[in-house]
Amino acid sequence: VAGKEKKVDEWRSFDVTKRLEHSLVKGIDKFIVEDTEEARQKYDRPLHVIEGPLMDGMNVVGDLFGSGKMFLPQVIKSARVMKKAVAHLIPFMETEKRAKALAEGTDPDKPMWAGTVLLATVKGDVHDIGKNIVGVVLGCNNYQVHDLGVQVSCETILEEAKRLEVDCIGLSGLITPSLDEMVHNANQMKKKGFKLPLLIGGATTSKRHTAVKLAPAYPHGVIHVLDASRSVGVVQQLLDERVRDDFLADVQEDYTEIRDEYYATLPEKKFLPLEKARKKGFKIDWVKEPPMPKPNVLGSVLIDDHPLEEVAKYIDWAPFFQTYQMRGKFPNRDYPKIFEDAAVGPAAKDLFNEAQAMLQEIIDKKMLKCRAVHGVYPCNAVGDDIEVYTDDTRSQVKCVLYGLRDQQDIDQENTFSLSDFVAPKGVAPDYIGGLAVTAGIGIEVKEEWQKNHEMDRVIMLDALADRLAEAFAEYVHELMRKETWGFCKDENLSLDDLLKVKYQGIRPAPGYPSQPDHREKRTMWELMDIEKLSGG
Numbered sequence: 001v002a003g004k005e006k007k008v009d010e011w012r013s014f015d016v017t018k019r020l021e022h023s024l025v026k027g028i029d030k031f032i033v034e035d036t037e038e039a040r041q042k043y044d045r046p047l048h049v050i051e052g053p054l055m056d057g058m059n060v061v062g063d064l065f066g067s068g069k070m071f072l073p074q075v076i077k078s079a080r081v082m083k084k085a086v087a088h089l090i091p092f093m094e095t096e097k098r099a100k101a102l103a104e105g106t107d108p109d110k111p112m113w114a115g116t117v118l119l120a121t122v123k124g125d126v127h128d129i130g131k132n133i134v135g136v137v138l139g140c141n142n143y144q145v146h147d148l149g150v151q152v153s154c155e156t157i158l159e160e161a162k163r164l165e166v167d168c169i170g171l172s173g174l175i176t177p178s179l180d181e182m183v184h185n186a187n188q189m190k191k192k193g194f195k196l197p198l199l200i201g202g203a204t205t206s207k208r209h210t211a212v213k214l215a216p217a218y219p220h221g222v223i224h225v226l227d228a229s230r231s232v233g234v235v236q237q238l239l240d241e242r243v244r245d246d247f248l249a250d251v252q253e254d255y256t257e258i259r260d261e262y263y264a265t266l267p268e269k270k271f272l273p274l275e276k277a278r279k280k281g282f283k284i285d286w287v288k289e290p291p292m293p294k295p296n297v298l299g300s301v302l303i304d305d306h307p308l309e310e311v312a313k314y315i316d317w318a319p320f321f322q323t324y325q326m327r328g329k330f331p332n333r334d335y336p337k338i339f340e341d342a343a344v345g346p347a348a349k350d351l352f353n354e355a356q357a358m359l360q361e362i363i364d365k366k367m368l369k370c371r372a373v374h375g376v377y378p379c380n381a382v383g384d385d386i387e388v389y390t391d392d393t394r395s396q397v398k399c400v401l402y403g404l405r406d407q408q409d410i411d412q413e414n415t416f417s418l419s420d421f422v423a424p425k426g427v428a429p430d431y432i433g434g435l436a437v438t439a440g441i442g443i444e445v446k447e448e449w450q451k452n453h454e455m456d457r458v459i460m461l462d463a464l465a466d467r468l469a470e471a472f473a474e475y476v477h478e479l480m481r482k483e484t485w486g487f488c489k490d491e492n493l494s495l496d497d498l499l500k501v502k503y504q505g506i507r508p509a510p511g512y513p514s515q516p517d518h519r520e521k522r523t524m525w526e527l528m529d530i531e532k533l534s535g536g
Contacts, residue, residue, distance in 0.1 A: 027077025
């Protein structure tokens with residue numbers, strides 16, 4: 001212990017510039033306010049503290065991150081420390097700015113930002129952790145960030161961009177249909193005469209898709225941003241009139257090469273006429289392979305406030321590390337082998353320990369609440385679609401779940417639609433299940449952390465809530481197979497087997513390739529009486 005105290009005292013004896021650098025690199029916020037105040041009294045202007053020792057420290061962080069000696073979780077902690085330091089300086093900068101503006105006869109209330117950025121997850125997509133990290137990084141570099149949240153329509157994005165007079169727009173998305181929504185946004189920006197740069201990011205996006213689909217749709221600069229660490233550099237170049245044109249010209253040249261190469265190597269796709277595709281539909285002999293038996297429970301069931309400690313047992317940790325852009329090298333790429341990776345292993349283990357501590361805090365304090373509605377309903381296939389009935393008499397259709405028949409011609413024996421796996425009307429009674437879950441009730445607790453600039457805790461809470469929601473879906477699906485429907489009552493699979501989908505049945509979701517139409521979510525919502533059962 002004495003040795004540890006000596007080590008702490010040692011860095012506290014550094015000059016204030018080095019102390020600030022140490023705090024930023026190590027993510028230590030304990031002394032950041034007093035050290036920032038000492039630096040403020042040393043420098044002529046509070047802005048010089050930001051432009052000098054604080055940015056120098058963040059540059060060290062950037063260099064370490066770029067060289068693979070620091071990883072995103074550590075960078076987020078550095079950003080939190082930077083944000084607290086800047087927050088301490090802002091009142092002094094505002095006072096200085098106001099006095100200067102009054103002396104010059106200009107508006108003293110006009111903010112002084114490096115630029116203004118609008119961020120949004122596009123319509124139909126609810127994923128926002130990566131976008132939130134980008135917002136934190138930009139905010140710590142003196143950019144004003146307007147985050148519109150998730151599932152934001154194109155109309156709202158463009159209206160808010162005009163109202164807020166932003167300098168650029170950043171669109172995010174994780175699921176595949178978001179790519180088409182981004183193209184729609186780009187087309188609308190061109191149609192409505194926008195000339196703002198458009199930034200594209202998210203797990204499903206790519207440089208190639210941006211070059212091939214987005215850049216041709218909008219002529220005023222579309223840039224794919226690979227990860228949060230690149231966002232500041234990209235925005236800086238876009239907003240600096242001295243380098244902007246050259247930067248965009250380089251991007252355009254790069255994207256043109258990618259586009260030309262893509263089309264040169266693109267195989268010609270052939271498609272079957274719909275009627276021909278339907279004739280090749282997958283056929284099941286429903287006599288030899290009858291549908292699943294009648295469920296133990298028909299209709300919708302509410303699960304409210306399910307114990308979090310039970311849900312936590314179903315967590316798939318691999319995507320958690322991907323959220324933080326942490327991947328080892330083969331064969332230690334994902335959890336749990338990532339801990340054995342020479343480069344990222346120690347940092348991954350530290351992150352995992354922090355996540356376990358917060359997960360326990362969430363459970364002990366009941367910070368989050370899980371809720372689900374699930375059910376099984378009478379149904380039959382009618383062509384490519386699935387009719388769902390009000391009851392087992394099957395006399396009244398409650399709703400129709402629309403199918404999409406695969407029409408691509410690759411000389412395959414069969415084409416597929418989800419309805420192929422449901423017994424046709426008049427052949428045999430069949431059933432279909434549905435579930436909707438959340439683990440985000442209570443997530444508002446992060447608002448207090450945001451006020452205190454604890455963005456590392458905010459992002460980790462989001463990441464854990466995401467993992468708990470997916471885990472709850474896994475739990476509820478298992479419950480349906482074993483009890484609610486009961487067709488696999490003796491199932492006894494390990495978590496590893498569950499995550500490898502070794503159970504009987506599938507869990508397709510609207511918005512994915514088997515049914516990309518997001519409007520099916522509204523149909524499911526009404527079919528399952530989710531609003532009524534869950535209280536909203």
